[in-house]
Amino acid sequence: xxxxxxxxxxxxxMRAQSRVLDLTGHNVANAxxxxxxxxxxxxxxxxxxxxxxxxxxxxxxxGVEVVSVTHSFDxxxxxxxxxxxxxxxxxxxxxxxxxxxxxxxPEPSDTGLASQLDAFWGAWSDVxxxxxxxxxxxxxxSNATSLTNSLHSTAASITALKDTAIGQMATLAGDAxxxxxxxATLNKAIMANPTASLDLIDQRGQIMTSLAKLTGAVSRPSxxxxxxxxxxxxxxxxxxxxxxxxxxxxxxxxxxxxLAVTATSGDAAALSATITDIVPRYTAALDGVAAALVSSxxxxxxxxxxxxxxxxxxxxxxxxxxxxxxxxxVDVNGLPGNIAAGAPVLPGPxxxxxxxxxxxxxxxxxxxxxxxxxSQYESLIANxxxxxxxxxxxxxxxxxxxxxxxxxxxxxxxxxxxxxxxxLTAAQRAFEASARVMTTVDDMLGFLIEHTGVVGx
Amino acid sequence: MRVTSSMMIxxxxxxxxxxxxxxxxxxxxxxxxxRITKASxxxxxTANAMMLRKQINRLDQRSRSLxxxxxxxxxxxxxxxxxxxxxxxAKEIAxxxxxxxxxxxxxxxxxxxxxxxxxxxDMLGLAxxxxxxxSIFNGTASGAAxxxxxxxxxxxxxxxxxVGPMNNLAVNITGPQVFGTAGGPVGNLFExxxxxxxxxxxxxxxxIATEHTNLDNATQVMAAATVDIGSRAATLDGIRSRAMDxxxxxxxxxxxxxxxxxxxxxxxxxxxxxxxxxxxxxAAKILPPSLLDxxx
Numbered sequence: 001x002x003x004x005x006x007x008x009x010x011x012x013x014m015r016a017q018s019r020v021l022d023l024t025g026h027n028v029a030n031a032x033x034x035x036x037x038x039x040x041x042x043x044x045x046x047x048x049x050x051x052x053x054x055x056x057x058x059x060x061x062x063g064v065e066v067v068s069v070t071h072s073f074d075x076x077x078x079x080x081x082x083x084x085x086x087x088x089x090x091x092x093x094x095x096x097x098x099x100x101x102x103x104x105x106p107e108p109s110d111t112g113l114a115s116q117l118d119a120f121w122g123a124w125s126d127v128x129x130x131x132x133x134x135x136x137x138x139x140x141x142s143n144a145t146s147l148t149n150s151l152h153s154t155a156a157s158i159t160a161l162k163d164t165a166i167g168q169m170a171t172l173a174g175d176a177x178x179x180x181x182x183x184a185t186l187n188k189a190i191m192a193n194p195t196a197s198l199d200l201i202d203q204r205g206q207i208m209t210s211l212a213k214l215t216g217a218v219s220r221p222s223x224x225x226x227x228x229x230x231x232x233x234x235x236x237x238x239x240x241x242x243x244x245x246x247x248x249x250x251x252x253x254x255x256x257x258x259l260a261v262t263a264t265s266g267d268a269a270a271l272s273a274t275i276t277d278i279v280p281r282y283t284a285a286l287d288g289v290a291a292a293l294v295s296s297x298x299x300x301x302x303x304x305x306x307x308x309x310x311x312x313x314x315x316x317x318x319x320x321x322x323x324x325x326x327x328x329x330v331d332v333n334g335l336p337g338n339i340a341a342g343a344p345v346l347p348g349p350x351x352x353x354x355x356x357x358x359x360x361x362x363x364x365x366x367x368x369x370x371x372x373x374x375s376q377y378e379s380l381i382a383n384x385x386x387x388x389x390x391x392x393x394x395x396x397x398x399x400x401x402x403x404x405x406x407x408x409x410x411x412x413x414x415x416x417x418x419x420x421x422x423x424l425t426a427a428q429r430a431f432e433a434s435a436r437v438m439t440t441v442d443d444m445l446g447f448l449i450e451h452t453g454v455v456g457x
Numbered sequence: 458m459r460v461t462s463s464m465m466i467x468x469x470x471x472x473x474x475x476x477x478x479x480x481x482x483x484x485x486x487x488x489x490x491x492r493i494t495k496a497s498x499x500x501x502x503t504a505n506a507m508m509l510r511k512q513i514n515r516l517d518q519r520s521r522s523l524x525x526x527x528x529x530x531x532x533x534x535x536x537x538x539x540x541x542x543x544x545x546x547a548k549e550i551a552x553x554x555x556x557x558x559x560x561x562x563x564x565x566x567x568x569x570x571x572x573x574x575x576x577x578x579d580m581l582g583l584a585x586x587x588x589x590x591x592s593i594f595n596g597t598a599s600g601a602a603x604x605x606x607x608x609x610x611x612x613x614x615x616x617x618x619x620v621g622p623m624n625n626l627a628v629n630i631t632g633p634q635v636f637g638t639a640g641g642p643v644g645n646l647f648e649x650x651x652x653x654x655x656x657x658x659x660x661x662x663x664x665i666a667t668e669h670t671n672l673d674n675a676t677q678v679m680a681a682a683t684v685d686i687g688s689r690a691a692t693l694d695g696i697r698s699r700a701m702d703x704x705x706x707x708x709x710x711x712x713x714x715x716x717x718x719x720x721x722x723x724x725x726x727x728x729x730x731x732x733x734x735x736x737x738x739x740a741a742k743i744l745p746p747s748l749l750d751x752x753x
Contacts, residue, residue, distance in 0.1 A: 031462075031463065107507060129521070356597035381496055382503065386500045411459045416459065417748065417749055
């Protein structure tokens, strides 16, 4: 039966298609919005109420209505993408930290520590050749000083990396607190109106990704469309409440009880690794080089004799056995004549001739020692090179994994302009057709009114 | 899988970036001339390069020791050769003085004695030869090797130069090894020359004959020392030529490890540049179109 009700059927079609056009416009407008997920109108045919017992099929309403708006969102893919993004942050930060560390210890080069060590041993060899020459001895002291200065500055640049990381940790805690508070606020807004807040959910997802990148936080849904966020199993956002972190001093801690946060991913994990593992490890290795230098040179120097037959002098200050504190001893600093170039004559030991350079020669051959400073330094560089290269590879790999995860999530949620254009065209045509139905019904009704039932004319 | 334009843009960007990254790496290799600009470029290569650099530095160091040792030995060699000549002259005088016996004119004998004394002075000067500022015949003691009276002031220590791995060569020879030991019935060369001069001055033929024999023996000792020095110099020659070979070998190896192979790097760079440009062109073609461009 076509009648007035048909006009309303056509109207429902026009209304629904308008809504579809609206959403298409919204999708296209947000095609480039980070974290946005496309929205779809779910249309449903209106089947009307259950017909009354005595009413015929005629009494039914026809038409269409928008029953809901669907968020194209795959929670599994999204969670995975967020996790991989956090992991990407961690691996790339570790890789860049190691690159910086490597830049602080440049090898192979003509100016690095290795070449300074070579120059130092070379100077000993020159003293062995010309033990009577004061300038040659002074040259040795100057080479030794530039070597210790290099060790100092290398140690300082490694420590600077740690200091930077400690500063970053404090900033990170502040940022994370801000993000957690935003999530709590959005939770509250979303709970107030769970169905009408798709855009807020997208916004919250985006903030959640940022928080995960910083701290490796993970989220799980809770009641009323809210999410709970936890780091290392402890909640940072619970519904509408957020809990503060404190990053002062280089350790990420919960502000409420000062317990350490166990961040296993994100920038926090990378910074923590820098502060507690990478920097201390390479500082210790460099200290090992300095300690080997001090002990091996001093052991030989202390039993050697200077030109006046004096023995028992230290070359390096025995108290300075770290890269930051190594220095010449007061015995020889500025006193090139006190360098013990002469080897003891055994048995005895008694002082050698004043022009003996054998002890200096023995010290020069420490350059080839398998356990000496040089070989320790070489193994430090080799370890650093391997670790840096592995970290770079891991970061590259994680890049690909994260990109794939993102592509998977995007394949569900991202806006496709082609698709939107197709939807736009379909909705436009449907709208036009509904309008045509209305015109046709209007014509029919007009015909009936004009040409039938002449009663009353 | 549903593909959206934002995914295509992200993918294209990533591909362009990695293409650009490869290009940049090759260009760094070309502009610096180094294959390894940082240790992580090639950890194994870095370890090799460091080892090779150390060996080259040690070799440089040893070549300085080697030059010093050579100078030392050459000085000793030339001095001893000159000394042998002078001793020959002393023997000639001894022979002439002995043959003429008591017939020789007193003045002539005194003149010959004077010449022998001056030969002794020559030998003393020779015994105090220096290399640089350092006496070469007095071990590791400082100052002169012999006093004016002909007494040895040095010690018996050897002067050692580090000329190769596990190869320490003594470059000196001590006074007593060249000029004989002081004291005893014969004594050192200076005592022999002293007595010879006295015998010639006195015209004592028997004493001249005895000292002539002693002089012969002293010449033998000095000649043996000269041979010893010469053989060490020959050893050094061998070491030097090996060191030069090693140097060339190590530098070639280091260049192979550290430096860019220009031909291959240039070809790689060209290929990467082409692929980057192709990627840019393709990106320019595929990115803009969507259904939007075809709906009117």
